[in-house]
Structures are given as C-alpha cells and as structure tokens.
Amino acid sequence: MNHLPRASELGLIHCHVCGMVCCHVSPGEATCPRCGVVLRERKLASYARSWALLVAGFLFYIPANVLPIMRTASLGNVDDNTILSGVIELWVRGSPGLAIIVFTASILVPMTKFFVLAALLVSARHNSDWARPQRAKLYRLVEIMGYWSMLDVFIVALLATLVHFGIFSLVAPLPGVIFFGLTVVMTMLASTSFDPRMIWDDERQR
Amino acid sequence: MGVLSTADVPGPSHFTVPLLLCEHCDTVYQRLPLARGDVVRCVRCGAVIERHQSLSVFTLLALAMTALLVFVEANLWPIITLGLNGKKISTTLWGVILAMWHEDGQIISVLVAVTLFLFxxxxLLGMVWLLGFACKGRCAPGFRSWMVGLHYLHPWTMSEVFVLGVIVSVIKAHLYFEVSLEPGFFAYAVLIVLLALFASVDLRQLWELVPWQSNVESPE
Known part of the structure; x- marks a missing residue:
C-alpha cells in the first residue's frame, strides 16, 4: 500500500468538534480558531479514562444482573424479575422474537462492549499491528450500538408507570434497573473516551 | 496561540489545497467536490469521512420544524393505554418521568427526562434556530455555542430506542391487559423517521455556509 500521510507527520491538527484542519505550529494548548474548543492531537487521557469508565460500567453491570430489575405483582403473586429471567419469561410465553431483541440489547450488547473495548485498549497499548482495519471497524460498531442498551430501562419505566391497578396488579422498578442504566451511561462514556487513532498510532514508525 | 490557520479567516478552503482529515485515524486527504450520493471513506480505516449533503438548508429547516412539531405532539399525547376489567390507564412521556421520580427511581427518571425529552x-430547537438564520444567509446569535453544544449532545438523544421499548412493552403487557396504541405513539413513529433523515446530515456544513465570524461572537 502506498504511504498515506497522517496529520502528525504533516504538522496538522484536526478540530474534533467543527472538523477544521489547522497547522500545528508549536506545542502546548491551543483553541480552534473557528469554534473555540481546545485542540488536541489525541483525546485527553484517552487510555486511562476509557479503562476507568469501562471498569466502572462493569462493576455496575454485576448488581444490574444479580438484583431484580422489575417487580410484577398480581393477586398476591409477587414475581421479581432479573434481566435474564425477564428474557426467559418472554421466550417461554411465546414471544421468542422479543426475547431475542431484549437479550441482544441488555446482555449481548453490553458484554460485547466490555470485551471489545477491553481488547481494543489492550491491543492499542501494546501497539499491536494485528488486524488494524478490523479493530477500527469493531470500534465503530461499538460506538453505534451503544445506546440501544437503554431499551430495558425504558421498558421497565413504561410498564411501571402504566400498571398501577392497586392491589390487583402492580409493576414496580427495582434497584437492578438503576445499576443497569448506570452501566449503559458508563459504557457510552467509555467508548466516547476511547480514541480510535490509538489503533493506528504505531504504524508510522514502521 | 499555538495554532495558526494559513489565512486570517479560518476555514478548510484557506489551505492552498483544501484538506480533509479522517477523525478515526488521522489520515490526511485532499478534499474534492462531491457529487450527489457520494460518500468519502478512509482508505486506511474505512470510516466515513464526508458525505455529499444533498438536502438544502431550506429543506433541512422544513424537516427540523416538522420534527419539532411532531416532537411536541409526541410529548403531549398519551403513548399507550392499558385496560383491565374496565379500568383504563394511559401515560405520556412526562407521566413516565414523574412516576419514576415518585417510585424511588430518581436516577431512571433523570435518565429518561434527559435522553428522551431535554436533549x-x-x-431540535437548536437546529431550527441555526437553520432558520442560515436560510437568510445570516449567522444565528450564539452560533458557536449552539454548534459546539449540539455536537456534544447528539449521541445522547435516544428517541429511537424508546420507540422500540414501547413496542416491546406493548407486546409484554398484551399478555395480561388490553393494550391500545395512542396518538403519541404514532407521533413518535413519525419523529424517528424524520430523525433518521437527519442521520446523514452533517451540521458542520453550516460553518462554511454561514458568515459566522462577521457578528455577535468574535473569537478570543
């Protein structure tokens, strides 16, 4: 492949907010002449921040799965559902399609995010040149799918609001859903803190 | 200031060769004019760098105003109604936010309020504001702050996820209750179609279309 120039080789810097390309004349902090935000070659403390938020997200994910997220009560029958038991219930009660959607949003997507971001962080730190284009693609995938995990939070909120028929039936949110909401926020912040340029950063020295 | 653009009035066109940078890997390209339907992808990492913006500022304003109107309706009208033994209950988005607040789910309440209402x-207000002035070839007051602010809050608007959530809830509740969809749901469905049209729109084009530097806020 012929050589593709990178910004740092040409002394250029790119504003992540407005997209303006500027000449980088001296080291030190500078602001974008167009939109006024601070220009940085790389996102600030990307590696550390991304790890910290990812670990925080994972820690929240444990109670999110262990604790029940929703209580359904009808005629004295109290049923506390966790994320997984909610998925199983949907499957058993004849909506396997929905069970798959909820499983994807609540379990598959967050787990994929944990593994993918951790793998991206480790490989970027070791300047691995393994499968760079594929890793870049994985990052973009994680970025796009991140917020769909909020699905279960919205479902619990909506059902808990609607089902209020006094003692006969009741749906109430339980602490698990709060931890789950926090997991989604943390993993979203972790993926925006990750700087995909780290994936390519060692290449120029080769 | 450590950064210098090559001319007093900054803008990509002020390099002798207009440049384009891939945000995902920092590869530098020469910027070329695009034809309708063109999408520029990075050769190194495959990320989309730029799309041809086929919708004019006027069309965008019309879409944004429609979306704003539909958004107001989606929030005023109830979304779904549940019925059991002749009792009926329905809720709007604000009903959900308030109910969560009173049921010890303040964090959830705030998350819902922020991602489905505030952001x-x-x-939408920001887009109408910026595009409305842009249509007259003018720079909206607070242009810079709006542009920066909208860039940051964009990933945190989750109306699409909510619509999927409503559909799942309807099917879940259908096992025990009579469920009917209310106008608010359909308003939401229209809203996410309109928002999907905006997905390929890059508001950054306004930096080049609007004489932003001429008034109001001068760069420090």
Missing part, C-alpha cells in the same frame, strides 16, 4: 428538544 431531543434542545437538539
């Missing part, structure tokens, strides 16, 4: 509303 989408600010996003």
């Amino acid at each position: 989408p509303l600010v996003n």
Whole structure:
C-alpha cells in the first residue's frame, strides 16, 4: 500500500468538534480558531479514562444482573424479575422474537462492549499491528450500538408507570434497573473516551 | 496561540489545497467536490469521512420544524393505554418521568427526562434556530455555542430506542391487559423517521455556509 500521510507527520491538527484542519505550529494548548474548543492531537487521557469508565460500567453491570430489575405483582403473586429471567419469561410465553431483541440489547450488547473495548485498549497499548482495519471497524460498531442498551430501562419505566391497578396488579422498578442504566451511561462514556487513532498510532514508525 | 490557520479567516478552503482529515485515524486527504450520493471513506480505516449533503438548508429547516412539531405532539399525547376489567390507564412521556421520580427511581427518571425529552428538544430547537438564520444567509446569535453544544449532545438523544421499548412493552403487557396504541405513539413513529433523515446530515456544513465570524461572537 502506498504511504498515506497522517496529520502528525504533516504538522496538522484536526478540530474534533467543527472538523477544521489547522497547522500545528508549536506545542502546548491551543483553541480552534473557528469554534473555540481546545485542540488536541489525541483525546485527553484517552487510555486511562476509557479503562476507568469501562471498569466502572462493569462493576455496575454485576448488581444490574444479580438484583431484580422489575417487580410484577398480581393477586398476591409477587414475581421479581432479573434481566435474564425477564428474557426467559418472554421466550417461554411465546414471544421468542422479543426475547431475542431484549437479550441482544441488555446482555449481548453490553458484554460485547466490555470485551471489545477491553481488547481494543489492550491491543492499542501494546501497539499491536494485528488486524488494524478490523479493530477500527469493531470500534465503530461499538460506538453505534451503544445506546440501544437503554431499551430495558425504558421498558421497565413504561410498564411501571402504566400498571398501577392497586392491589390487583402492580409493576414496580427495582434497584437492578438503576445499576443497569448506570452501566449503559458508563459504557457510552467509555467508548466516547476511547480514541480510535490509538489503533493506528504505531504504524508510522514502521 | 499555538495554532495558526494559513489565512486570517479560518476555514478548510484557506489551505492552498483544501484538506480533509479522517477523525478515526488521522489520515490526511485532499478534499474534492462531491457529487450527489457520494460518500468519502478512509482508505486506511474505512470510516466515513464526508458525505455529499444533498438536502438544502431550506429543506433541512422544513424537516427540523416538522420534527419539532411532531416532537411536541409526541410529548403531549398519551403513548399507550392499558385496560383491565374496565379500568383504563394511559401515560405520556412526562407521566413516565414523574412516576419514576415518585417510585424511588430518581436516577431512571433523570435518565429518561434527559435522553428522551431535554436533549431531543434542545437538539431540535437548536437546529431550527441555526437553520432558520442560515436560510437568510445570516449567522444565528450564539452560533458557536449552539454548534459546539449540539455536537456534544447528539449521541445522547435516544428517541429511537424508546420507540422500540414501547413496542416491546406493548407486546409484554398484551399478555395480561388490553393494550391500545395512542396518538403519541404514532407521533413518535413519525419523529424517528424524520430523525433518521437527519442521520446523514452533517451540521458542520453550516460553518462554511454561514458568515459566522462577521457578528455577535468574535473569537478570543
């Protein structure tokens, strides 16, 4: 492949907010002449921040799965559902399609995010040149799918609001859903803190 | 200031060769004019760098105003109604936010309020504001702050996820209750179609279309 120039080789810097390309004349902090935000070659403390938020997200994910997220009560029958038991219930009660959607949003997507971001962080730190284009693609995938995990939070909120028929039936949110909401926020912040340029950063020295 | 653009009035066109940078890997390209339907992808990492913006500022304003109107309706009208033994209950988005607040789910309440109400509303208001002035070839007051703000809050608007959530809830509740969809749901469905049209729109084009430097806020 012929050589593709990178910004740092040409002394250029790119504003992540407005997209303006500027000449980088001296080291030190500078602001974008167009939109006024601070220009940085790389996102600030990307590696550390991304790890910290990812670990925080994972820690929240444990109670999110262990604790029940929703209580359904009808005629004295109290049923506390966790994320997984909610998925199983949907499957058993004849909506396997929905069970798959909820499983994807609540379990598959967050787990994929944990593994993918951790793998991206480790490989970027070791300047691995393994499968760079594929890793870049994985990052973009994680970025796009991140917020769909909020699905279960919205479902619990909506059902808990609607089902209020006094003692006969009741749906109430339980602490698990709060931890789950926090997991989604943390993993979203972790993926925006990750700087995909780290994936390519060692290449120029080769 | 450590950064210098090559001319007094900054803008990509002020390099002798207009440049384009891939945000995902820092590869530098020469910027070329695009034809309708063109999408520029990075050769190194495959990320989309730029799309041809086929919708004019006028069309965008019309879409944004429609979306704002639909958003207001989606929030005023109830979304779904549940019925059991002749009792009926329905809720709007604000009903959900308030109910969560009173049921010890303040964090959830705030998350819902922010991602489904506040950010989408600010996003649409900002677009109408910026595009409305851009149509007259003018720079909206607070242009810079709006442009920066909208850039940051964009990933946190989740109306699409909510619509999927409503569909799942309807099917879940259908096992025990009579469920009927209310106008608010359909308004939401229209809203996410409109928002999907905006997905390929890059508001950054306004930096080049609007004489932003001439008034109001001068760069420090």
